[in-house]
Amino acid sequence: MKIYQNLSEFQRLENAVVTIGTFDGVHFGHQKIIRQLVAKAKADHGESVILTFFPHPRMIIDPENQDLKLINTINEKAAILKELGVDHLIITPFTRDFSNQTPEEYIQHTLVENIGTKHIIIGYDHRFGKDRTGNLTDLKAAGVHFGFTVEEIMEQDIHDVAVSSTKIRQALLAGDVSLAADYLGYPFSIFGRVIKGDKIGRTIGFPTANLFVEETYKLIPGDGIYAVTVEMSLESEKLKGKSEKSKLQSGDTGIKPTASTLSLQPSTFRGMAYIGQRPTINGMTRNIEVNIFDFDQEIYGQDIKMNFLKFLRHDVKFTGLEALTLQLQKDKAATLAFFASQDSH
Template identity: 60%
Template sequence: MKIYHNIDEFKPVKNAVVTIGTFDGVHLGHRKIISRIKELADASGGETVILTFFPHPRMILHPEDESIKLINTINEKAQLLEQLGVDHLIITPFSRDFSNQTAEDYIRDILVNKIGTKKIVIGYDHRFGKDRQGGLNDLLQLAPVYNFEVIEIPEQDIHDVAVSSTRIRQALLESKVDLANEFLGYPFFITGKVTRGDQIGRQIGYPTANIVIEENYKLIPGDGIFAVKVEVDKVLYKGMAYIGTRPTINGTRRNIEVNIFDFDREIYYEQIRMEFHHFVRGDMKFEGLDKLKAQIAQDKIDVLSLLVHG
């Protein structure tokens, strides 16, 4: 897959089959749309093109709203789309100027002249251009003028995409990673850099890698203990992750840390990827480190059982 970080980097391709969207999560609903554009491209000897935007439009149009959290970072999204066999991913920098184009300017300048769209797969509710006034009707009216075909995504499929995205976000915030994974079609994951902690885990026999995620818009699951798999240097290890404020030691800052099983290498400042497979229990305060250590021993037994059986 070729990635373009600006529309001007892209050169029109033969029989471009295009779809547009944020594709946050690249979940099962999105995958139906991607399958459709691949079918159309294969049938016409064309190439698939996804046009997405970064930052997320709401981050630019509503900068005061800090509640916007996304299932994937832009790099994670690109990895997932590449795995699905998309040919071209255009990541357009979203700005107020970009959002102020008229519907016809957007269709003519972006979709036709820049991308060379021959087929566009789009939902009835997709909006674009100044004040989001452009939509499916504009595309249908201008398709014969600019010689492209519009394929509408069925309303039920659009509903499935919207519902899935909402339910995934809500499930993750409630620590229900099993449910989120059902809708995603793959284990939810985070990528981050390992940083030095205060070595409390090491003191009680369960050393942890503390993970820092640079992208503040990345959605983090609710607090608790999770059965995870951790990718370090392309090798996957089992482990148990903790998200929370560490109330037993009166912590206040929210941490993400993981005890990687059968692993004793120092990986400070390395990038790791952590897949969430199961929720084990919520965060809780213990009366001292000895009781915490006893609970963690039980957590490890539970985690291994969960990872073996599913």
């Protein structure tokens, strides 16, 4: 899949099959539309094109509102769309100038002259142009004039997309990552960089990697403890040595070592994550931390992906570090039991 950061980077196609939207989450509802797009492009010997917007239109129209949180960052979204077989992803900066185009200007300049649209798949309630005055009827009329066809997404499918997006956000904020995964069709994840913390976890036998998420608009699940997997790239020679030690200590934990070269190899680990303000030590900021099982490498500055698989418990304040340690031992046992149940399926 080719990615363009602006319409100006895109080379007009002869036979573009297009859909437009923010596609936040790229959940089951979105995937149905995108598969429809890809199938149509193949049937017409054309190329599939998704036109999306970043920043999100609401960030521009209502910049004072900090409540908007997105399920995907733009990079996460692009990775999922690539897996679905999309040929071209155009990430159009949503600016006030762009939003002030008339519907006629938008159709002629964006869809026809810049993209080369021959077929567009769009929702019955799609609005575009200045003050969102353009609609499906306008698009169909323009199609007759400019020589493209319009395919309407059914009302029920549009409803399912809207409902699913709302339910996913609600589920994540409540910590119900299992329900969110059911709607998404994949585990919710966050990407971030490992930064230095105050190392209190080390003193009680539960060292954690503290995660910094750069994108402030990224939705973070509700406070609590979660069973997670962690994906990162490591030197495989180190990984192999650690893997052998891990097997002796507690059995296979999902680490899949590769050939013992010194190249970086993608690896997946299991662990338990914490999100919250650490009330037991009177924490002042909201932290994202993960205790990676059977792992002792220094990974400061490393970019990692954390997949949320199961909510274990809410965040609570304990009487002290001793009580917290006892609970963390129970949490780890519960996490290991969850993974054991998954392995047995």
